[in-house]
Amino acid sequence: MAKKVRVKVKVACRVNIRITAFDLDGNVKDVQEFHNLVMTVGKNMVGDMLIDAAAQWDTGLTYCALGTDNTAPVVGNTQLGDEGGGAAMRKTITSKTRVVNEITLSTFFTAAQSTLAIEEAAIFGSSTAGAGENSGVMFSRWLASFDNSGALYDVTLDYVLSIG
Numbered sequence: 001m002a003k004k005v006r007v008k009v010k011v012a013c014r015v016n017i018r019i020t021a022f023d024l025d026g027n028v029k030d031v032q033e034f035h036n037l038v039m040t041v042g043k044n045m046v047g048d049m050l051i052d053a054a055a056q057w058d059t060g061l062t063y064c065a066l067g068t069d070n071t072a073p074v075v076g077n078t079q080l081g082d083e084g085g086g087a088a089m090r091k092t093i094t095s096k097t098r099v100v101n102e103i104t105l106s107t108f109f110t111a112a113q114s115t116l117a118i119e120e121a122a123i124f125g126s127s128t129a130g131a132g133e134n135s136g137v138m139f140s141r142w143l144a145s146f147d148n149s150g151a152l153y154d155v156t157l158d159y160v161l162s163i164g
Contacts, residue, residue: 030146035142036140037141042125062136063093066089067121077141092131101162111155118155121141122142123159
C-alpha cells in the first residue's frame with residue numbers, strides 16, 4: 001500500500017523600501033527607508049506564479065505606483081488608497097536584479113512624474129497590471145512620507161525583497 005508524504009515549507013519574505021531623491025543636477029538630496037506589508041493577494045500571486053497557474057502569471061512584478069493616502073496598510077488591501085494623480089503616478093519597473101536570495105526592483109520617476117506628497121506606494125504584477133490606475137494584482141503596499149509636490153526632485157524607489 002502506497003503512503004502519501006506531505007511536505008510543508010514556509011518561505012519567509014522581508015521587504016525594505018528605499019526612496020532616494022535627486023536634485024535636477026543629479027545630487028542625492030534625501031534617502032528614506034521603510035518596511036512594507038505583503039498583501040494576501042500578493043502571497044496568492046506568488047503561489048500561482050510558482051505553479052504557472054495561468055498565462056497571466058508569466059509576467060512577474062511589473063509596475064510601481066505612488067499614492068497620497070496615509071491609511072495604514074492591511075493584508076486585505078488590493079489597491080492603493082489614492083493613486084495620487086492616476087496613471088501619471090504609475091510606472092513600469094525600471095530595473096530588476098537578483099543577487100542570491102535578494103531581489104531588487106527599482107523604479108525611476110522624474111520630478112514631473114512624481115509631483116505629489118508621496119504617502120504610499122505599491123508594487124503590482126500579473127498580465128492585468130498596466131499603466132492604468134488600480135490595474136493588476138497588488139503584491140505589496142507601504143507607507144512613505146516624502147513631499148515632492150513642488151517637483152523639485154527626481155525619485156528612485158528601490159524595492160528590496162529578501163527571501164529566506
